[in-house]
Amino acid sequence: MDKSFEPSQIESTWYSRWESNGYFKPSGKGTPYTIMLPPPNVTGTLHMGHAFQHTIIDTLIRYHRMRGFDTLWQLGTDHAGIATEMVVTRQLNAEGKQRSDFDREAFIDRVWTWKAESGDTIGRQMRRMGVSGDWTRERFTMDEGLSQAVVETFVRLSEEGLIYRGQKLVNWDPVLKTAISDLEVVSEEEDGSLWSIRYPLADGSGELVVATTRPETMLGDVAVAVHPEDERYAHLVGHMLKLPLSDREIPIIADDYVEKDFGTGCVKITPAHDFNDYAIGQRHNLPMINIFTDEAKINDNAPEKYRGLDRYVARKAVLADLEEQTFLVETKKHKLQVPRGDRTGQVIEPFLTWQWFVRMDTLAARGLEIVEQGHVKFVPENWINTYRHWLGNIQDWCISRQLTWGHRIPAWYTDAGDIVVARTDDEARERAAANGYTGALRRDDDVLETWFSSALWSHSTLGWPDADAQKALGFDRYLPTDVLVTGFDIIFFWVARMIMMTDHFTGEVPFRDVYVTGLVRDKDGQKMSKSKGNVLDPLDLIDGITLDELVDKRTRGLMQPKMAEKIEKATRKEFPDGIPAFGADALRFTFASLATHGRDIKFDLERAAGYKAFCNKLWNASRFVLMNLGEGAVAPVASPATEAERWILTRLRNTLGEVKNQLDIYRFDLAAQALYEFTWNDFCDWFLELSKPALGGDDAAAAASTRHTLAVVLETLLRALHPMTPFVTEEIWQNVRPVLGIEGDTIMLRPYPEATDIAGDNAAEAEVEWVKSVLTGVRRIRSEMNISPGKTIPLLLADGTDTDRARAAKFAAQIAFLGRVETPTWIEGSDEPAAAVAVVGTLRVLIPLAGLIDADAEKARLAKEIARVEGEVRKCEAKLGNANFVANAPAEVVAQERQRIADWNAQAHAMREQAQRLG
CATH class of the missing domain: 1.10.730.10 (Isoleucyl-tRNA Synthetase; Domain 1)
Known part of the structure; x- marks a missing residue:
């Protein structure tokens, strides 16, 4: 072996040898043990959360492999519809091209080209972490087999009446021009304003005042709501209001949603642009007036003067007109939660649009039943409450996205707008003909969101629904899997949906345990983000990186000079010497040591x-x-x-x-x-x-x-x-x-x-622990009294028990050799010289002061040691003084605490006596 440990010299060599020899593949022998990798985005690179979870998974896989289990770690990546389209579009823009220059098929071809060239970055990085998954079985959610599973799932759910197309309110990104999931929306508190606006009664008898943070949406108001028990407005319920800046009249309605003690107790209702208002609109059968285009510009449903304006330009125009016409009562500063798309950073609009949905009531009830019956367990178990809450309040799942890259929805339309769901073009024509339609069919342009395909991950990667593929991949052997290691932020979006989908289509649970990991933060507990300049790259920790390289890496590509300057400043302060190379093993052990519950x-x-x-x-x-x-x-x-x-x-x-x-x-x-x-x-x-x-x-x-x-x-x-x-x-x-x-x-x-x-050998353990205690006492005296480690010194023993005397005789040579002391000598009371002392039970270990130690220094050392021991006594007494501890702790634990008090008190007593001898 080399004199020093150099991780870089051994890691790449061993990993390539492991992989090339096929050590990561399932053995086909023993009890199966399976883990599915939560598929990272194909556009992604390894981040600290990945590295942490992969360490946990790999530890479990290697541990069970060595225990003789037939281990399968199923690897793979997600096609990441939005992220991938953005990456490839930016690549096209860098070439002076636009997305609009490509038709659907040409753009998809371009994405596949990018995937072939750059889509395996995270796989290479995972290898650096030592991931021992079966790379020969690596899957991609757009693979032919997984795509077949997606189509089959959609068709079957449609045939069962669990998939439908409807017009509902969704999260809408006006830049991407697509619906997005809640997980892709980041809400943060921002500075804003609250505007109070007069809504006159249609009969001229008075007015109501409402407050809003989004005055432009009043162009789509359909009612004003008050609380049913609000006596101020009870006589007005059912009356009509004139909608300012519009020629429309809207009713006053009563609904329990309104907080009568908040503000004026009057709330404007815009069902097409607010999720809470949408629910009220449903309850009261109100019209849905959408005033935005898919780019968040004002459409033709609004008064003519505002049409075509961007939402924020329209806001200024609406406020100016409200003030001019004396409808604006008050403007004041207001903190509010602003939802932004995590990809574009744009403010997300609740948007009324036609989408595809999965009915969730029966699926959710079954998903909840599975967990309540213990077929799937959460670790830590408190996360079951999060799961219960979501399934107990679940809404139908919006599964369509207005993108090009992804699994295209297997639905076709007739000229009359009738929908035909089928697996292929030919099957669609056959189904349409069976219903008497022989004309041209138009394929739906939308694709399915990536959570739909990843919800099938546990069974689609094992060959479902193809019987031959299932047999070849060990479907019956490796499903259910044993544990899913994942973050708490996707319990809703992935964990619950996998449970529901796998059970619905296979009759099995996807996994028996869900180990929920925490969020990796910096040393101060702050969330890691690029804007804060505290993001760490696991590979930089493995390989090391100089300060200048780190600054360049963190600021490269930032378009805003102020942001680049901020991150550079933070980096130079935090890492003045760069980051040293720790190696993969040290990083992995760090993650393991941090993996609490x-x-x-x-x-x-x-x-x-x-x-x-x-x-x-x-x-x-x-x-x-x-x-x-x-x-x-x-x-x-x-x-x-x-x-x-x-x-x-x-x-x-x-x-x-x-x-x-x-x-x-x-x-x-x-x-x-x-x-x-x-x-x-x-x-x-x-x-x-x-x-x-x-x-x-x-x-x-x-x-x-x-x-x-x-x-x-x-x-x-x-x-x-x-x-x-x-x-x-x-x-x-x-x-x-x-x-x-x-x-x-x-x-x-x-x-x-x-x-x-x-x-x-418990007896041998007790004896060596005694030797260790004696040697530790000698070494402590040497250290605190500044006695040279190489100097051989006399060692005296006093008091103690017969067992102590027997052990001292038995281990005399070892104590002398390891403690650099003379052969231990027993002394009795009157023979005791002035000495430094360490206490082992009732045994006193003495180093004579003569020629070695200053008496005053030894008294100071004893005082410090007595104080330490008395602190230990107080800790034990506090435990035993806690009635809950005494009542609930095992009897042997309580007895152990009582024995510790006795031992500590004996030591303190011996040291006090020694201090008295020193005068």
């Missing part, structure tokens, strides 16, 4: 640096072990010869049990913590030290046994760490494997270590 994940580079040090520590420890094993294979031994060996094997057994328990409940953070503590503290810091007396001693059997245990524990540890840190463990394992005579080409196909495979 909380909603937010704060990512700190300092933590990544700590886990890079962890990888270095493992590397250096492995080199130490290999250098001490000698040439050739290590001979096996019947049983460990030393307590240190039995102690480390016991600690390893306990750690493996803890890791398994935590991974079984998706507590990756606690599994990572257990592995970290064993690796760093037990193995590297203690066992390597405890092994040195045996390795350098005269007992050949003890030396041989220790060498064997070193190799076995290291090899076992590497297998335990492999799912989280695959590269460094593979590289080290390849050097350890021949020493133990292990056959096999890769660690990833070796069995995952089980706690039950390792014999524990």
Whole structure:
């Protein structure tokens, strides 16, 4: 092994070897274990959320593969209709061309060309993270097989009466000129105004005053609503108002939606331009007057003078006319939530238009039933409440988009406007002819939103609905899948729809567990965004990047100089030295350690640096072990010869049990913590030290046994760490494997270590923990008293129990060797010199002051240590003083806290006595 650990030198080599040898493919043997990758956009690049989720999935896949499961990690990408059209359109614009220069087929051909050239960027980046998914089965939502599944789903739902075409209010992007989903709408608080407007009664007897943040929409008003119990207006319900700036009259209606104590208690109703108003319009059978074109300009339904004006130009004109005609009562500043399209940044309009919808009532009821009956479980389980809330208040699903790229809706129209839904052109003509129509058919121009095709992901990727494809891809074997790892923001848009669709068409659930991850934020808890300049690229963390390169990367392509300047300033402040190369293993272990069951994940580079040090520590420890094993294979031994060996094997057994328990409940953070503590503290810091007396001693059997245990524990540890840190463990394992005579080409196909495979020795564990406590006390005194680590010093022991005396005799040589002390000597009361003390239970460990330590400095050290111990006592007492803790905690835990109080008090008492002896 090289002297230093260099991730870049091993990661690409091992990944290409793994993939080319087919190690990621399902074995076809054992119990199936399947995970479906939430398909990232084909236009996308790897971001921190991807890297976090992929680490979690890969850890689970590698863990189960090593446990003998038949693992399938289904990979693939989503065609991302809106994003892809925008990317290709910008590419055309850069060439001096326009989208309008291409007909439908030519534009689609151009998109496929782009996809072939640039559409696999995220796949290459995923490989850098060590993703061990089956790339040979990678799917794309526009693949022929998946496209067939989409068409079949649409046709069957239509035949069942669950799909229909209707005119409803949708989120409309006036730049893209398409409906968009709620997930593609970002609402943020912005500064605005609230305008109060007089609406005169038609009979001239008075007026009502309404307030609005969008005065231009009054051109589409059809009513003014008041609360049914509002006594101020009860006598006016049913009367008519004159709509200002218009020759129309509108009624006054009563509806519970109105808050009578808010504002004037009067609300203008514009059903074609507000979702709440739309619901009121439905209840009161009001007309729907749409005043916008698809570009958000005023259409012919408004008075002539405003037609053709952009919505914001129209707003100014309407306000000017209202003021001139004395209808404008008041203008005041107002904070409001403004919905903007996440792709274009434009304000989204509620827009009345014809779209295709899926009826959700029966599907949603079944989706809720599946989860309530426990067929699908959420982790953490509180996310079931989010799922319940959405399904309990669900609206019909708008599935059509006014785009070119995507799955074209399989519907045709006759000259009379009748709709024919079919799988192919030929089938459409046959169905039309069966109904007596033989004329030309016109195909619907809209496409299906990408969530429609991704809702089929779990079964479409396994060949559904083609029987031969299902057999070839293992449909019956790999469905249901085991767990879906996804973010909480798409529980509505993807998780729920997958449950409903997979159940409806296959009778199976798509997955048994849903592990909901948090949102990766920066170290201060801020959401990562380009505008804040705090976005991190996972590849920059793996490879490192200089400050100038980082600034150039972050500001390249920004059209607004002020934004570029802001981001550059933030970058130079946050990363004055650039970002060092941490390597994929350190990044993965960082993510695993952060994978709590909380909603937010704060990512700190300092933590990544700590886990890079962890990888270095493992590397250096492995080199130490290999250098001490000698040439050739290590001979096996019947049983460990030393307590240190039995102690480390016991600690390893306990750690493996803890890791398994935590991974079984998706507590990756606690599994990572257990592995970290064993690796760093037990193995590297203690066992390597405890092994040195045996390795350098005269007992050949003890030396041989220790060498064997070193190799076995290291090899076992590497297998335990492999799912989280695959590269460094593979590289080290390849050097350890021949020493133990292990056959096999890769660690990833070796069995995952089980706690039950390792014999524990609780007595040996207790004895070595005692030795550690004595040595820790000696080292603490050395450090705090500034005694040279290399200086051999006397060691005295006092008080204690018979067990302490037996252990001191048994481990005298090890304590002397590792503590750099003389052979321990027992003393009795009158023989005790002035000394620095450490306490282990009732045993006092003494370092004489004469010639070594200043008495006053030792008294100060004791005072500090007594204060620390008293703090521990107060913590235990606080727990035991909590009635809920005592009543609900296991009896052994309560007993443990009481014993800790006794132990801490004993230590404090011994140190107080020692301080008194010092005068």
